[in-house]
Amino acid sequence: MSPAAITAAVVTAAEGSEEIKGIQLLLPEGYDIFWSAVVLLLIAIPFFKYALPALQKVLDERTEKIEGGLAKAEQAQAEAAAALDEYHLQLAEARAEAARIREDARTEGGQIVAELRTRAQDEAARVTETAQRQIEAERQQAAVQLRTDVGTLATELAAKIVGESLEDEVRRSRVVDRFLDELEATSATTSGQGR
């Protein structure tokens, strides 16, 4: 196809030549196929051998990274939840422990108070008993003293009155005892009436 022929065809654009050329559009020339194959290979080889695998690798890597990140976040969340649970558990345990300690202390305190009270009561009882015993002893001592004193006094008095010396020991004792017996009998009747 010469340039002149093309120019002619362009200028005239005759119907007849159009039809012939129309079918040419569908019938590939040898060189058309050849160069088409060349450019297709030119594209296909770098695409298949290099560009697409390289880009796909990056995309896969990214997907993996995102999925890994998500998994990690999930794990972290689970760990946090577990830690929270543990914390709650420990808190509950600590509260129970504190309550138990308080209860123990209260019980112990009660025991201590009770013990002290018992001890104080015992002490008081002992003190009271000692005091009573002492009083009793003193009373008996006083009674004995009184009896002696009264004997002496009575003897002296009787001697003065009678004028008789009661120097004789045996006699004196007899007189005193008789006197005291009488006295006792009198006081017994008096106290018996007094009651």
Place this chain on the structure above:
Amino acid sequence: MPLASDEGGSGFHAPSIADFFPPPVLWEGTIFEFNRIQLVRLIAAVAIVVVFVIAARRAKLVPGRFQNVVEMGLDFVRVQVAEQILGKERAREHTALLTTMFFAILAFNLTSVVPGLNMAGTALIGLPLLLAAWAYVRYLSAGVRAQGLGGFLKASLFPPGVPWFMYVLLTPIEFLTVFILRPATLAIRLMANMVAGHLMLVLCFSATQYFLFDATGIMKSFGALTFAAGFAMTLFEMFVGALQAYIFVVLTAVYISLSVEEEH
């Protein structure tokens, strides 16, 4: 090197089919005959390969702006075409083919609106024919691999669920469809769209040239109208270029899907 619409001088240059058979530049008369359309194809091929090789070489886990655009394109083919039609499992082995086809066709189509190139690489039947042949080989081999030769032929030529006597009618039709019409329509649809787009563009712009410089008086104002039409056609041609690339890979995916599935 003559450009498609640069024929200056007087007279109206009507677009014609001769535009698709420009004079040879090198090795005239041999199978290596080289003309401006081959050059356009080479430029488009080098451009798309350079874009992808650079994107692949610089590919990082955290993409930059350029990588994002390239990945958006890859994602479009993988998700909107391959996975949508073939399903996630089957899509894996065909995604590379569909992706390569899509971007190759897109590059060859868009040269039709690049100033200075002004011709789609796919406007000449050879390239669409080879692309269709590639799809043809792929969907036949995928079918045979999935179902065996007998199984594939049976599923393709004797669709189940039809009374036996209908096969007299159906089988020749199915044969024509599977073995001839599918690749032929793939190739011709692409080529015809690009041819028509080129003719429309040349018509608009050569009319503009004619009205502005050769017409007189009120006729000059028609130039504005034809220029506006040319501008609109340029945008439309970009759209058609992308659309045809999409249609080509969608149909290829559909044909693969029809081949590998036993029931359809």
